[in-house]
Amino acid sequence: MSNRIILLAHGSSDKRWCETFEHLATPTLEAVSDSRIAYMELAEPSLDDIVAEGVAEGAYRFTIVPLFLAAGRHLRKDVPAMIKTLEERYQVRIELAPPVGENPQLGEAIKGVVLHQLAETDE
């Protein structure tokens, strides 16, 4: 295993918020071996937890895929700073991928959701 995928969600103290992200992550976690979900703040496991776990199991490369629709301050500043700290602390290499919402597949999925919604709403 050369590269461990971390699906990074924002996190919230609201359990329902985290459950939605866990559902969103499930198809990926089932399809991609050694992939994990982690939260930026306010929920567990934290990014540090997951990197530490990986290191304990011999991983030294990680790719963070943000479960965010777009990049705002968190992805432009906060997460890169967290990555720098973790790379130094654990002597690992962590790549930050673009947020999932920047991939056109998400736009197509949203179209599917809206068409489904319309079919349910129209009388």
Place this chain on the structure above:
Amino acid sequence: MSNRIILLAHGSSDKRWCETFEHLATPTLEAVSDSRIAYMELAEPSLDDIVAEGVAEGAYRFTIVPLFLAAGRHLRKDVPAMIKTLEERYQVRIELAPPVGENPQLGEAIKGVVLHQLAETDE
């Protein structure tokens, strides 16, 4: 046209944030007639702008589909309050659909994004 779809994004003063949401919305806007994007705050058009435009064109029913991965305080409190105000102001009916991230299609799309990401990252 009985029901106008509004894709509601959070909004930001960062133009790149809004561009990402405009790209995300494009397949839907092209596929669904009388659909629009609107921002909750910090960007235009606002929700009020889009409802006012619809009313001027004869619409009286709207469905808001939140371009959010999960429901937090904004979707549980702020947006319902905005809807109440707009329904009274314009004498219209506005339905709030679940955030797109609660639909399993998004989880499948995220899996696709990650598999694509992996193919690019693995050396």
